[in-house]
Amino acid sequence: MKAISLLSALALLLTAAIAGAAEVAKTKVLVITGGHGFEKEAFYSVYRENPDITFTTAEHANARTGASAYDRDDLLSFDVVVLYDMPKEITEAQKAKFLALFDKGIGLVVLHHALVSYQHWPEYERIIGGRYPEEDGKGGKVTEQVGYKHGEDVPVVVVAKDHFITAGLKDFTIHDEIYWGFRVSPDVTPLITTTHPKSGKPLAWTRTQGKSRIVYLQLGHDHTAFENPHYRTLVGKCIQWVGPNSGVPR
Numbered sequence: 001m002k003a004i005s006l007l008s009a010l011a012l013l014l015t016a017a018i019a020g021a022a023e024v025a026k027t028k029v030l031v032i033t034g035g036h037g038f039e040k041e042a043f044y045s046v047y048r049e050n051p052d053i054t055f056t057t058a059e060h061a062n063a064r065t066g067a068s069a070y071d072r073d074d075l076l077s078f079d080v081v082v083l084y085d086m087p088k089e090i091t092e093a094q095k096a097k098f099l100a101l102f103d104k105g106i107g108l109v110v111l112h113h114a115l116v117s118y119q120h121w122p123e124y125e126r127i128i129g130g131r132y133p134e135e136d137g138k139g140g141k142v143t144e145q146v147g148y149k150h151g152e153d154v155p156v157v158v159v160a161k162d163h164f165i166t167a168g169l170k171d172f173t174i175h176d177e178i179y180w181g182f183r184v185s186p187d188v189t190p191l192i193t194t195t196h197p198k199s200g201k202p203l204a205w206t207r208t209q210g211k212s213r214i215v216y217l218q219l220g221h222d223h224t225a226f227e228n229p230h231y232r233t234l235v236g237k238c239i240q241w242v243g244p245n246s247g248v249p250r
């Protein structure tokens, strides 16, 4: 009887230890928005329903205060920062805080319209590996050269078949917004592209900055994309790869 209770106690301890370890392994994510509207519930469900992460949301206050989400005191306590924001302005102090992410090795996942942020800050384009250039820096104007279109069927083609993020992912089609005319830096590693004739290419890429890994993913305008299982897989894998828990050596 005594031996059995001891064994049960040990089993309980072991279960608690395993649960504790699993808790520690969750990636701590800060999701930053602001400067562009989005379908909040559908967007956040992608993060809420990801069992591998815990996440905190932050929103830039307004245009006057620039990229104020970077002013939070706990910025450097996160494993990964996800950008689904589109601010136009960023103060010198906020730039320094943003750049500190890469000294610390904090991962960065840049989504969709965050390719349009800070039209007047070239360093941002260099870091994330691309830019959707607004003709006048004031947004919105669609031309033959640079533009966007909602509600397109986008055939997605996996380019990097051996990369952690896209390994095992089959080509798929997603109903989403396309951009064209965006610039892509020569030092990026493309992950996925598309055969859509009007869309810019590639649709996702990686690069490194300082001690950090960075991914850009163009997909993800609204709930039709957020509900797409392939989109969810991609976002989850992006977070895992730029974070500390992918197991892939840096």
Ligand SMILES: [Zn+2]
Pocket (backbone or CB within 6 Å): 112, 113, 177, 220, 221
């Ligand atoms: Zn959009």
